[in-house]
Amino acid sequence: MHDDMTIEELDRDGAVAEARAGLEEHSTRGGLLRRVGLVAGGGLVAGAIPMALARAQGGVSKNDMKILNYALTLEYLESAFYAEAVAKGKLSGSAANFAKVVAGHEAAHVEALQKALGSAAGKKPSFDFKGTTGSQKMFLSTSKTLEDTGVSAYQGQADKIDSSAILASAGSILAVEARHASWVRDLIGAGKTPVPAPDAFNAPLSMSAVLSAVKGTGFIKS
Secondary structure, rough: OOOOOOHOOOOOOOOOOOOHHHOOOOOOOOOOOOOOOOOOOOOOOOHHHHHHHHHHOOOOOOHHHHHHHHHHOOOOHHHHHHHHHHOOOOOOHHHHHHHHHHHHHHOOOOOHHHHHHHHHHOOOOOOOOOOOOOOHHHHHHHHHHHHHHHHHHHHHHHHHOHHHHHHHHHHHHHHHHHHHHHHHHHHOOOOOOOOOOOOOOOOOHHHHHHHHHHHOHHHHOO
């Protein structure tokens, strides 16, 4: 597994069972990515309060609810990935510290989104990370892929958010995810490729591109 892989190059034998269907229908039935959209909310301090206030004041549109629910699914994925890596105890040094810190961040993102969504929050899926949390090299490579994809995914949906409070929260999480991406690139590169900030501009990813990529990983089981 090379260090600069894309998410499409991860294991492709799984399925995000209802991702594409969720884009085109407003069903309330349970599903992996029901009522999907894409952009993450903020952490417990910076992001949860404006999101919760917007919801309490009736300021969250159906569109923003979809966006937040899909963001929650992505945060479930990242949170579970880092939590498993920490629990397995196969990491050492700077990588172990990175995993512990980021695991805390992602858990906070999940909690903030759940609070913002209330009873509308989607359920946590089950995951199979295909052994990528069992070795330091595979963990770092997969982390870089997830973080790079997440940054571009959030960026790709930013202009679709209706609420200014939600947008502010999204900006706070986007900044943190970008720092994660830079941090893990530095750990992998150690002064070589990939450098922490390889480009002057970052390209956004469309919702359909992200859904296809997440489906391809096979990490989400149900």
